[in-house]
Amino acid sequence: MLKDLLAEEFQYTVSDQIVCNRSILDILSKHQECGAAINRxxxxxxxxxxxINIQSSKNKVSDSTSLAELKNIMDSHLKGKLCLQCREAVEKDIGKSLVYLAALCNSLDINLFDIIIKEYNKTKLLRHYNLT
Ligand SMILES: [Zn+2]
Structure with a gap:
């Protein structure tokens, strides 16, 4: 499968490219820094x-609301759409985070694509009950 090869190639390329931050300490701190950059x-x-703007208020959920209904009730609190410039900035930070995530997987001898597949299968199996 093409996606399988792409994920593996990405992880291999990161392993090949990252020279300065090979220490697990550097990788973990850089990955955390990327999370903060995404927020910023x-x-x-x-x-x-x-x-975009954030309009937050308490979600109106009753005791009789089912988990399946929650998807339609729960608000993202986000209004608007990212403009091209902001989208590029957020994508750049997410991309950098992925690089350090791949580097972390390399350091710990974990296959990133295997994790994606496990989470995909878990999400499909648990559907609405996942991440509650
Ligand atoms: Zn913008």
């Missing part, structure tokens, strides 16, 4: 650009 670029889309 998303916040900047709200506060600097304004292409």
């Amino acid at each position: 670029s998303t916040f900047k889309a709200v506060t600097n650009c304004g292409c």
Whole structure:
């Protein structure tokens, strides 16, 4: 499968390219830094650009609401769409995070694609009950 090869090639390429941050300590701290950068670029889309905004309030869920119904009731609190410039900034930070995630997998001898498949199968099996 093409996606399988692409994920494996990506992980292999990261292993080949990352020279300076080979220490598990560097990789973990860089990956955490990328998470903060994703938050920051998303916040900047709200506060600097304004292409998206956050409108938060308590979700109206009753005791009789089923888990299947929650999907339609729960609000993302996000209004608007990322403009091209903000989308590129968020994508850049997500991409960098993926690089360090692949580097972490390399350090721990874990196959990233195997994890994707396991999570995919778990999500399909548990459907609405996953991540509750
Ligand atoms: Zn924007």
